[in-house]
Amino acid sequence: MQNLYQFQTAERIIAGRNSFKSVAEHLHVTGADIKNVLLVTQPSMKRLGFVDELRSQLMNKGIHVDVNISIQPEPTLENIENVFFDISKNSYDVVIGLGGGSILDSTKILSVLMTNDCSIENILGTDLIKHPGIPTVLIPTTSGTGAEVTPNAIVTLPDKELKIGVVSRYLYPKLIIMDPVLTLSLPREITAATGMDAFTHSLESFISNKANPISDMFALESIRLISSSILEVYQEGDDVDAREKMLIGSMYGGMALSSAGTAAVHALAYPLGGKYKITHGVANSMLLPHVMEFNMDAIVHRLSQVAEPMGIISKGMTQEQAAAEVVELIKSWTHQLNIPQNLKDYGVEDNNLDELARSASQVTRLLNNNPKTVGLEDMKKIYKKLLA
Ligand SMILES: NC(=O)c1ccc[n+]([C@@H]2O[C@H](COP(=O)([O-])OP(=O)(O)OC[C@H]3O[C@@H](n4cnc5c(N)ncnc54)[C@H](O)[C@@H]3O)[C@@H](O)[C@H]2O)c1
Ligand SMILES: [Fe+2]
Incomplete structure (x- = not known):
């Protein structure tokens, strides 16, 4: 901190x-x-x-x-x-x-x-x-x-x-x-992608090197609000109560990131948007579980703290188990929300990974917030996971 x-x-x-x-x-x-x-x-x-x-x-x-x-x-x-x-x-x-x-x-x-x-x-x-x-x-x-x-x-x-x-x-x-x-009029796929962007803001702020008591408060409450409503708004777009939780949750995510910053997920997402026109929310949701797995050994304690606001009953689990459950739940949401998972569908190929990693490495403003140093080879490995 x-x-x-x-x-x-x-x-x-x-x-x-x-x-x-x-x-x-x-x-x-x-x-x-x-x-x-x-x-x-x-x-x-x-x-x-x-x-x-x-x-x-x-x-x-x-x-x-x-x-x-x-x-x-x-x-x-x-x-x-x-x-x-x-x-x-x-x-x-x-x-x-x-x-x-x-x-x-x-x-x-x-x-x-x-x-x-x-x-x-x-x-x-x-x-x-x-x-x-x-x-x-x-x-x-x-x-x-x-x-x-x-x-x-x-x-x-x-x-x-x-x-x-x-x-x-x-x-x-x-x-x-x-x-x-x-x-209320947000189409389903934009609801899903933008909702996951908001969740990413909160989770990245919570594990950021710049996390602090103020950003933590907003991040954890944002995680609680979004976790309890993201699948609901995707399925029932006209549920105003769930829409309100998402809206306030996303504002809290913005408040958390204003203070603590986002990190490697956003840094790696930027070239996917800049070159391959993958929308911001989709790029972040694709990367989120894989970057968290990369960061895992540095953030087990922090990730285990978000299990409870995500609705995971982690009593009796070790911190490692709770942190792994958090990543599993994120993966399950991305499937249930039908977020694309394959960069090939956007025209990315193996021989583009060097260039993608080089571009992402320029986003030092955000990479400096990441709890682990992410080198070029690490970035390529993360992108590679999305080339099925
Ligand atoms: N300033 C920040 O702190 C910050 C943080 C994260 C992302 N961003 C940036 O924000 C942009 C993405 O914004 P976004 O994810 O909100 O999407 P967006 O503003 O690009 O909107 C996506 C689509 O949804 C449509 N839309 C929006 N609201 C609608 C509604 N209520 N009903 C029907 N259609 C609607 C838009 O017209 C657009 O076609 C990116 O450029 C991203 O980099 C900024
Ligand atoms: Fe974002």
Whole structure:
């Protein structure tokens, strides 16, 4: 555990069923005299009527809204810069992001591009943003990334075939709205993949070299909430209680990772997203049990502590047995959630493993959090397990 640790989060959290209906009411948190708002969102929110609902809330308060739906899932640097180019002629008091992690991350980046004379390239990395952005309101519609409470925004760099993070305290939002009703429409496979991403955040934070009492509290409660609801939301997508547990569990996962960081699972997942377009949640879930097995001798004690919140009755077991049960349960979830298990289905072959490992080894920001050093050969062995 770290000697010194820190925690920071969104300025105001409004949560609960139908909390989306009160966005306009809480907007004053972002500042006074709001006249112009940019809403960054995805087509599904328009289709489902949530954009119109928000527009009428804001119009009733005399606020003008421009809507942008041009951000793509897992956006490239170029995609975000093009959207910035389109909106930069206007001036906004607040930017609202309504969508999955891709929308929330882009909203954070757009907000700082509006106030900093820089390109995205200039701010890739940690603490490179000079000035705070336009105030943001983040409203997640997946129960996955926890991006609404993290200082990170991830962009895809197709030429480098990698994903990379912008990390800055200026990316924390002023206000977040956590409404499980917005997640009811999530298709099954996105429910599964994003839910496993959230679980990965919590488990990786719990075993991270930077784990601390604050991140542990959020990680363990997140693990408890997600473990008790992930199969349920996959089978019964319209169960609002289970959806709410997933949404709060994913937010706690984001809080845990803001303080403790993720580790080798995320580092190895980035090139799978950057080069082979495997979605973030799927890449993480494929890797999670194998990276935990690799780490096992360094984390038996920590893994055994997550058995109980995962619902494993570990009384009478040794720590080694409880830790092994944790990995077995994760494997069983990935099967029950029909998460793909074979990298060959995405075009990866044996002769690509060197390159994948080299790319992953560049993600030192996360690899440094891993309880064991992961060398190039270790990485190749882990990827190889997914080439059946
Ligand atoms: N900032 C962070 O701390 C952080 C953490 C983890 C991951 N990420 C990044 O977040 C991105 C992934 O975000 P994500 O997993 O939330 O997926 P996403 O935002 O890419 O969304 C996946 C798909 O689901 C659709 N969708 C989202 N909500 C929906 C809903 N309620 N109903 C119907 N369709 C819906 C989207 O339109 C999209 O097609 C990646 O780029 C990843 O690297 C960021
Ligand atoms: Fe993630």
